[in-house]
Amino acid sequence: MLALYDLAKKASVRANAVLPVLLVSSACGCAAYLAGLCLAGRGGAWTVLTGEIVALAAAKSLIVATSWVFTFQALRTLPLSIATPIRASAPALVFVAAFLLYGEVPGPVQAVGMLAVFGGYFVFSWAGRYEGIDFFRNRAVWCAIAGACCSAVSSIWDKYIFQVRGVNVEAAQLVFQVGLVAIYALLLVLQRRFAPQTCPRFTWRWTIPLVGALLAGADWLYFKGLAIPGVPISVASLMRRFSVVITFVLGARFFHETNLARKALALAVILAGIVLLCL
Numbered sequence: 001m002l003a004l005y006d007l008a009k010k011a012s013v014r015a016n017a018v019l020p021v022l023l024v025s026s027a028c029g030c031a032a033y034l035a036g037l038c039l040a041g042r043g044g045a046w047t048v049l050t051g052e053i054v055a056l057a058a059a060k061s062l063i064v065a066t067s068w069v070f071t072f073q074a075l076r077t078l079p080l081s082i083a084t085p086i087r088a089s090a091p092a093l094v095f096v097a098a099f100l101l102y103g104e105v106p107g108p109v110q111a112v113g114m115l116a117v118f119g120g121y122f123v124f125s126w127a128g129r130y131e132g133i134d135f136f137r138n139r140a141v142w143c144a145i146a147g148a149c150c151s152a153v154s155s156i157w158d159k160y161i162f163q164v165r166g167v168n169v170e171a172a173q174l175v176f177q178v179g180l181v182a183i184y185a186l187l188l189v190l191q192r193r194f195a196p197q198t199c200p201r202f203t204w205r206w207t208i209p210l211v212g213a214l215l216a217g218a219d220w221l222y223f224k225g226l227a228i229p230g231v232p233i234s235v236a237s238l239m240r241r242f243s244v245v246i247t248f249v250l251g252a253r254f255f256h257e258t259n260l261a262r263k264a265l266a267l268a269v270i271l272a273g274i275v276l277l278c279l
Contacts, residue, residue, distance in 0.1 A: 001218035003246035007254065008207040008214060009072070010080045018072045019191055020202040021211075022065075023184040029212020030177040033220070037170060045170035056161050057172040061179025063157060067150030069187075074144035080251035081263045084244050085120070085270055086144040090237065092117035093152035095277060098234040101156060113276030120270035123262075152237075159233035162226050169223045177216060238274050245271070 013021050037043050074083050092114045099105060161167055191199055218240070226236050248267055252260050 001214050001221070002240055002243035003250065005211060005214035005218060006080070006084050006243065006247040007250055008210040010075050010083075010251065010255065011207040012205050012211055013072045013075050015076065016205070017200040017202040018069065018076065019184060019188045019199075021208055022068055022072060023181065023188055025208050025211035026177070026180040026184055027212065028209035029216040030181050032209075032213035033173065033177050033216040036217070036220070037174070042170055045168070045174050048168050048171045049175065052165070053167050053171050054175050056165060056167060057175035058179050060154065060157055060161065060172070060176050061183060063150060063154045064176070065180055065183040065187075067147045067154060070143045070150060071147035074140045074147060076140070078138075078140045078144060079257045079263075080255055081248055081257045081260065081267075082141075083144050084247045084251065085263070085267050086141070087148045087151060087241075087244075090148040090151040090155070090241070092273065092277070093149060094155045094237040095234045097152060097156045098159075098232070102159065102233070107279075109279050110277050113273040113279075116273030116276060117270050118273075120266050120273065123266035123269050155233055155237040158223070158226055162223060163229065163231070163233075166227075169220070169227050173216075173220060173223060176219075235278060238277055241274060242271075 009025075012025065034043075037045055071083070071087060074086075095110065095114055161172060162169065222236070222240055225231060226233065244267065248264070251257060257263075
């Protein structure tokens with residue numbers, strides 16, 4: 001689901017207005033989630049809402065919204081075969097944070113894995129030069145890296161919500177989905193009001209509703225798995241990033257991207273690091 005989400009995201013935001021895409025896709029994702037709850041007989045999730053759940057999930061919405069704004073800005077111009085692997089390296093940051101905050105101590109092999117993930121950045125830097133992309137001076141690359149950092153923060157927050165505080169998954173995700181819509185609506189209003197010159201033309205594409213629906217489904221599965229006691233966030237975060245392999249292959253096919261051999265080498269370095277982190 002995450003791989004298809006990445007493809008739909010790239011198709012939706014390429015040369016398009018970022019905030020309207022985020023707002024519409026999030027609204028569609030929220031509607032899809034509510035429909036899914038009703039079909040599963042869990043439409044009463046809102047009845048168990050508490051002030052604690054609302055506060056924790058609202059903070060999650062703010063973190064994810066920030067991550068998406070950075071990531072979508074990067075995807076407007078970067079090839080999918082570069083932007084997605086950068087985001088896939090977020091688990092290395094999660095490992096560092098999990099060690100500092102939750103005492104999930106990496107072993108020597110995992111330490112090598114983290115070095116391999118960061119080494120993948122430098123391989124991408126080498127590959128990007130063949131497409132005229134200065135990896136460490138390109139604004140879109142730094143947006144992608146910022147999005148990955150926010151994604152790592154989001155993963156750490158997920159463990160706190162579902163394992164430390166043990167909140168109800170369906171209720172928390174309900175607030176999270178609604179919160180995203182509210183944040184993007186506010187950002188779009190502020191942009192139109194105070195910086196209309198920065199608003200590119202919005203073009204409707206059929207992939208836009210798929211972005212929100214696919215992510216809502218993927219998030220629900222991820223949250224349910226993370227709510228199981230004892231599941232390390234450092235490993236759970238890694239598992240979802242293997243979607244990058246599907247994204248890379250299908251993205252190269254559908255978007256006709258070039259320089260794939262060098263990018264595949266960089267991706268292989270990152271995936272090797274992820275495998276080592278899992279050991």
